[in-house]
Amino acid sequence: MIKRKYMVPAVLMGLLVISAAAFGASSATYQLPGDVISGGGGAGSSASYKDTSTAGQSTAIGESSSANYKNQGGFWYGAAAMVAIYTTPPIPGAVNPSNTQYGTFVDTPFDLSAAFTDNESDVTACEYCASADGACDTEWAAGTVTGTRPDFTCTKTGITGTNGQTLILNMRAISAGGTGTASAVTRTVDASAPATTDNATSAWTIISPVNVTLTPEDGTGSGVVSTEYCVDITGTCTPATIGTTAGAACAAGSECLQYVRYLSTDNVGNTESIKTSSQIRQDRKVPADGTLTALPDI
DSSP states (O other): OOOOBOOOOHHHHHHHOOOOOOOOEEOSSOEEOOBOOOOEEEEEEOSSOEEEEEEOOOSBSEEEEOSSOEEEESTTTTTSOOOOOOOOOOEEEEEEEESSEETTEEOSSEEEEEEEEOSSSOEEEEEEEEESSSSOSTTOEEOEEEEETTEEEEEEEEEOOOTTOEEEEEEEEEETTEEEEOOOEEEEEOOOOOEEEEOOOOSOBOOSSEEEEEEEEOTTSSOEEEEEEEEESSSOOOOOEEOSEEEEOOOTTOEEEEEEEEEEEETTSOBOOOEEOOOEEEEOOOOOOOOOOOOOOO
16 A cells, blocks of 8 residues: 655644644733644544644734734634623612602602613613512512613613602612622602691681681601692682782771682692682671661660
8 A cells, every 4th residue: 555645734734633722912002812822733644644744823813903003813813702701790870769759758659760881791681679678689670771881771660659668779780791789779658748727717807817827747758848828709719829828808898708728749749639718707897877766665
């Protein structure tokens, strides 16, 4: 049998035998994600051939560049898998309850949002928590992500609660770098409107004006922000004057029958229904001269 020797190009032999060591290097102006050093080869044979070869690659696989050059080194540039590794989760901002909030109180329903920053990868999902048991664990649910790298926002609208309920509120965002969780905030739901009373009486009086005092109360809620009133003779007006003292005036020589109508609003926007005072009666007429009739004393 005649034995033949074949010269196999190193690139082809790279498909057969590659023994290599990989190293990375970088600076402000270039990056070498991998470096393959010659380390393979030797003799190979079968019944029909014998080969003596060296397989190796002494240049970096990948692209390096600066302001003046670009180098795509290695026999297998373009075939090597460039795998990005992300290690930083989204960085959270503050959790913001909105719609209407005041101090530690929110109305119902209310909205929740938080900003997240991720310079490495996109935020692909986010979640919110509204927990009434003191901790966010099983309450996490899907929120809505908007934005583009590096700035994203997680939002949830229409969160509800019952009056006086204390909620732990939080948000978290997920990207290839992991999960970034914000710092939780605590809010109390205020779903109850204030209750206002008046001190009007229906007893006749000659006084003008009659000052009716309005007293609003909001219990343990967010507090009263305003009281409005109006005065009319039919009890149908719409309160629009801000204040807690309503004056019912009556001109001299007149007889007046009037009403005070009023309502109050708290700091998260809860407004009570309009109330109407009892009728305020003022008699400022001068008595008319009468006729004296003498009657016999029997």
